[in-house]
Amino acid sequence: MNPLSFALAASVLSLSVAQGTPAWSMIPVVENHLDGDVIKQVLIANRNKDRFIQAINREILALSRDGTIVDEQAAQEFDAISSAALRGQQIGWVLSFDIDGNGTVTKAEVEGTARKLYGSISGNERPSVATRVMALDKNNDGEINAAEMSALERKSGSRQALRIRSWLALDPNKDGKLTVSEAMELAGARWKAVDTDGNGTLSPSEFSALTGIPEAATAPPRHLEHPGPFPTSLPSSSPVRGGDEEVHLVGIYEGYMKSAEGVHGPRVSVTVNRPGKKVTLLVCSYAPARWLISVAPETEIKQIVAFGHSALASQSSEFLLNGKPVKAESFPRQHSNCPYKPEGHGFRDFVKNLERETGFKRIDSFRGSYNAKPDGYMIDTIEERPEFMPTYLKAVDPSELPLIRFHASLGEGPGLYDLAGRLVESSGRHEVGNIVDVPTRKERYSLSENGLRKFTDGGSRTGSVIPASLDVPRMSWPSGIAYDSKRDRIVVVSHGGEGYLYEYKLPTGAWRVVSSMNHMDVRGLVYDPKSDLLYGIEGVFGASRIVAINPEGGAAKSITFDPKKFAGSTDLYDPGNSHLHAELAAIDGDNAVIVAGSPSRYRIYLLNMKSGDVKLTGFRD
Numbered sequence: 001m002n003p004l005s006f007a008l009a010a011s012v013l014s015l016s017v018a019q020g021t022p023a024w025s026m027i028p029v030v031e032n033h034l035d036g037d038v039i040k041q042v043l044i045a046n047r048n049k050d051r052f053i054q055a056i057n058r059e060i061l062a063l064s065r066d067g068t069i070v071d072e073q074a075a076q077e078f079d080a081i082s083s084a085a086l087r088g089q090q091i092g093w094v095l096s097f098d099i100d101g102n103g104t105v106t107k108a109e110v111e112g113t114a115r116k117l118y119g120s121i122s123g124n125e126r127p128s129v130a131t132r133v134m135a136l137d138k139n140n141d142g143e144i145n146a147a148e149m150s151a152l153e154r155k156s157g158s159r160q161a162l163r164i165r166s167w168l169a170l171d172p173n174k175d176g177k178l179t180v181s182e183a184m185e186l187a188g189a190r191w192k193a194v195d196t197d198g199n200g201t202l203s204p205s206e207f208s209a210l211t212g213i214p215e216a217a218t219a220p221p222r223h224l225e226h227p228g229p230f231p232t233s234l235p236s237s238s239p240v241r242g243g244d245e246e247v248h249l250v251g252i253y254e255g256y257m258k259s260a261e262g263v264h265g266p267r268v269s270v271t272v273n274r275p276g277k278k279v280t281l282l283v284c285s286y287a288p289a290r291w292l293i294s295v296a297p298e299t300e301i302k303q304i305v306a307f308g309h310s311a312l313a314s315q316s317s318e319f320l321l322n323g324k325p326v327k328a329e330s331f332p333r334q335h336s337n338c339p340y341k342p343e344g345h346g347f348r349d350f351v352k353n354l355e356r357e358t359g360f361k362r363i364d365s366f367r368g369s370y371n372a373k374p375d376g377y378m379i380d381t382i383e384e385r386p387e388f389m390p391t392y393l394k395a396v397d398p399s400e401l402p403l404i405r406f407h408a409s410l411g412e413g414p415g416l417y418d419l420a421g422r423l424v425e426s427s428g429r430h431e432v433g434n435i436v437d438v439p440t441r442k443e444r445y446s447l448s449e450n451g452l453r454k455f456t457d458g459g460s461r462t463g464s465v466i467p468a469s470l471d472v473p474r475m476s477w478p479s480g481i482a483y484d485s486k487r488d489r490i491v492v493v494s495h496g497g498e499g500y501l502y503e504y505k506l507p508t509g510a511w512r513v514v515s516s517m518n519h520m521d522v523r524g525l526v527y528d529p530k531s532d533l534l535y536g537i538e539g540v541f542g543a544s545r546i547v548a549i550n551p552e553g554g555a556a557k558s559i560t561f562d563p564k565k566f567a568g569s570t571d572l573y574d575p576g577n578s579h580l581h582a583e584l585a586a587i588d589g590d591n592a593v594i595v596a597g598s599p600s601r602y603r604i605y606l607l608n609m610k611s612g613d614v615k616l617t618g619f620r621d
Contacts, residue, residue, distance in 0.1 A: 106142060
């Protein structure tokens with residue numbers, strides 16, 4: 001046994017002996033209780049609407065078996081995984097007594113190990129460690145073999161399974177399955193109910209009404225008291241900004257810890273050189289740091305406002321202004337966004353809330369990086385960048401756009417939309433995004449668990465399920481669906497494993513694998529009758545190109561594009577840490593419609609695949 005394993009065994013044995021309980025019972029077990037109001041729990045952790053909706057979407061996707069459905073089978077699978085992991089931990093603990101490594105544990109090995117650890121294995125009223133371990137020797141032959149170790153197996157309710165069952169208790173149509181769209185409807189309705197002023201953020205009073213916690217306890221301190229020339233509180237209403245006032249933002253993840261002085265605590269150095277200006281300096285960090293702020297002559301620091309990923313980051317930081325300690329202001333409400341680069345959804349959220357918090361409609365400059373620069377940051381100019389404004393995007397005039405319709409789940413829920421993002425026809429509870437119409441049959445199809453769901457005029461809102469037959473592999477992570485009108489078939493693409501292109505023939509109901517996708521991950525499938533090709537975006541975890549697939553699954557062509565050239569696309573994710581989520585929504589000749597983001601914040605683009613020209617046709621922040 002290596003020293004680490006020996007020490008771990010000692011600590012578990014010690015705790016077991018002290019409490020008089022079997023050592024294997026000290027393995028952590030998930031408590032067998034339901035999580036209660038799961039939506040409320042997500043609300044408490046995410047007081048911003050965008051983050052709340054995204055958190056709900058991430059949770060449902062993580063709990064589902066195929067990215068679309070949460071059901072009891074998924075819960076049972078999580079339970080089985082948890083039970084197996086627990087059994088492995090328990091058996092591993094017993095095997096820590098197997099000194100000779102032959103796969104069985106003898107009484108002599110148990111007594112020898114316990115004696116070395118404790119010096120004695122008996123002599124008190126509680127059963128000895130050896131007695132407890134050897135209780136597993138059911139046939140009393142003096143050793144514990146693999147079969148007897150199986151007695152350690154104990155079923156345990158996994159957290160994921162308990163969470164799934166809590167969600168299933170909210171299933172609106174009580175069919176035993178919760179779809180992504182149903183969960184999003186539940187989340188949207190709950191948010192609308194608690195966000196009474198409709199501003200997209202839970203105020204202290206709204207949060208208090210949700211939790212029952214007194215309002216004073218839910219609101220963070222408005223400012224930190226301090227001596228010095230700074231105001232003792234922020235204005236209660238948005239102040240009027242004078243012509244000589246500026247606001248500059250410096251954001252870092254962590255301070256630098258090595259300089260000419262040697263190794264030291266985290267620091268951030270900032271020089272402000274704006275003669276004749278009154279500067280509000282906003283500073284943020286994910287971890288506490290010492291801020292060394294130098295101010296040039298004739299530059300006035302009106303106030304320093306500190307915030308961070310948590311209240312601890314700002315309240316535990318220190319601030320020196322020209323070498324003298326000062327205390328910084330804090331925002332009236334807690335911020336979780338601390339941008340250290342001028343892009344990403346965190347930066348967009350911060351700029352959107354800037355005027356409400358400070359009275360400024362824009363920041364005049366941004367300085368920052370992940371690790372603070374040892375040579376510091378110089379603020380000596382303003383930057384005229386449109387993304388520094390709360391609203392900066394401008395979509396193409398709808399009258400200049402072609403008449404293209406596509407299925408998506410945007411601000412008004414699942415349905416048929418135009419390029420400007422206006423709802424043309426609601427789809428009710430149909431699956432988010434993955435919907436195709438068959439006009440000649442007056443039918444509509446969506447992806448379902450390992451198959452399809454068919455909807456007809458006047459039929460059930462939940463439709464009827466068409467499971468994939470055993471003639472094809474089980475669908476793993478289906479990611480696109482299209483109607484091939486020339487062959488009267490539904491085509492589905494998946495990206496689990498090597499991925500497959502499936503077809504379902506409408507006249508016969510026969511399933512067939514068209515081809516393997518050979519690990520080419522495609523999201524969003526569209527059939528174009530003009531070219532008789534299937535199109536999709538390659539890159540499930542980061543869009544990079546549109547691929548065209550011929551009717552038998554062969555690659556026909558590809559069109560590479562740069563997501564960063566799409567106006568506002570970096571507002572939808574965290575560049576460097578995550579990727580742009582984009583789907584191909586429609587093809588019309590050389591035009592491709594790309595929808596990126598989530599229902600609460602999205603962008604609609606029209607890409608000319610021949611010229612590479614990109615137009616922003618609709619958006620929501």
